[in-house]
Amino acid sequence: MALTVTVNGEKMSIDADPETPLLWVLRDDLKLTGTKFGCGAALCGACTVHLDGEAVRSCQIQLRDAEGRDVTTIEGASGPLAEAVKAAWIKLDVVQCGYCQPGQIMSAIGLLSQIPKPTDADIDTAMEGNVCRCATYHRIRAAIHAAAEST
Secondary structure (H helix, E strand, O other): OEEEEEEOOEEEEEEOOOOOEHHHHHHHHOOOOOOOOOOOOOOOOOOEEEEOOEEEEHHHOEHHHHOOOEEEOHHHOOOHHHHHHHHHHHHOOOOOOOOOHHHHHHHHHHHHHHOOOOOHHHHHHHHOOOOOOOOOHHHHHHHHHHHHHHO
16 A cells, blocks of 8 residues: 655655554665664654654654655755754764764754754753764754854
8 A cells, every 4th residue: 555755855655564664664665774773662863854844753653644744854854954953063073973863963953943042951852862872962962052053
């Protein structure tokens, strides 16, 4: 049974089990491997994408729940806000191993789209549940502040 989902601005007909987690549809069927598998239980944030503009954990969204909706992955993150976040990540050398960074970036874009000038507390709340095994949290926070200042 084919379901229609718009992924990174492109309307797609996806022939997969409607109960398949969106994460696996993105990675296995659509070959958009920027979205990472971390825990499979929405606890680490590695699989964060935007669903109708809201940051969500794609490991917990079934394909049927994405039908008729807009999904944006790290590959499709664009526009002034996304570019400001990406530039801040590079400028402040946030990435260490990099595995969690697509999810971190998608969460940061989601935060700044809701709160353009976040406080440290806003950042901590919004980024809670995005685990960085390399512990670059201070650089992540600084990059979010830098992105906010540049937009």
